Amino acid sequence: MNAQLNPDARVDRILTALRTTEPPAGLEARIAQRLAARLAGVTHARTHSNAAPSFFASVQSAMKAPRLSFAPAQLYTITALVLLISLSTFTIVHHRLATNPTRTDFNANASAVTHNHVTNSSLVTQDHTPDNSFEAVGFGGAGFEGAGLQSRHKSLTKPSALAAEAISSPRPNPTQDPDQLALAETLAPSRAAPLPPLTAQEKTLVAATRPGQPIQLAELDSARAPILRAEAEGRQNANIQRYVKSLLAPFAVADALQPTKYSEPREISTNASTPPPPTSSTN
């Protein structure tokens, strides 16, 4: 009861309780267990990384000690990679050599044209179209057929002189010479811009205006929709009747040639509708 009355005693009671708190049994063991688990996890990760070293790590180590670090399988892999790279390089170089003679001369001519565009403009307009010249410079080489251009190149009046001049003159660098770049862009072949894609509304219009589907078209105009729907239905009914008539046409012809009992009422009715033929009176 004293503790209830004396605040200091209440505080002391709590502080004493906190002071005398004993740790739970096995606390150290659990801490050590958790630490060991953490340490084992780290060790396991390190062991795992050591057991399966990456290829690049082995390459790096092999760069330091080339003859010691490569396993035979890795050696085969590296050899295959080197062969593959050399083969692809050879293919690329061969392809360039096959296409480059024309391209080189033509580039040279184009360079000459762009470099000396004032003095050699007559020559260019005589022997080269501007399209081909600047295709060679690099503005769209789609029409760059080697044989054809080579034959055209042979028809030049002074190819060797132009080529020599082009080789001696530096090739225009767009980053260094903005005037040449501007000229090249001015003389570049103009091509029509690709058609822009249809908008959603245009796609709806195209789909709706396909022949034979007036109902879809009517959906675009709410005022005319009932009329067009009625027209479409009438057209459909007429088509059905026409089809049925065409099916029944042989039977009608047969009935006309050989009237059967089914056709008699019609004849009777026709006879009834028609006036009776005049009879000769004896009177």
Place this chain on the structure above:
Amino acid sequence: MASSGRLELPSHWERHWDVAFVSEETASETDIPALVQTYSSLLFRVAHSILRNRAESEDVVQDAFLRVLEHEKELPTVRDLRVWLVRITWNLAIDRRRRIRPDQLDEPFAASLIAHSTPADQALSDARQITATLREIERLPKPESHALLLSAIDELSITEISTILHRSESAVRALLFRARTRLRERLEKGTTR
């Protein structure tokens, strides 16, 4: 764990563990098993003074030793390992305390302080008063409540408390005095109310 009381530790720890058991004086303070053996009780009390829950306090102590393990290489550079460990545990306990509602911890703690032989109505009244006192301690300014709670731990001197709280010794004494005074006033008001 082994039945002999020895802990199952990695092989490279066994040497340190033996040292900690056999000759405690010669054990280096940077050996983690020796640190566990030496300071786990103190750290548990430090955490318990904040959290007042045994399970949460044990978790905090384990987390503190995990931090020690992560900074194992830096241990030789630590000047006062005891204060360093207490500070780690203290901060971890405060962090954990922020995530827990106080009444989750205080009411079970208050109930644990009541003797089993106490009559039910008296036990209920005592538990309420203890809970109210704990609530008032929590309502104190943080430096004062921290100084008060750390002073409850016998193993910590005023110097160590001042190091933990980053204050001078005189400031810690002043904090303790103010905390007791403020707490007394508030509790008296609460009693007379």
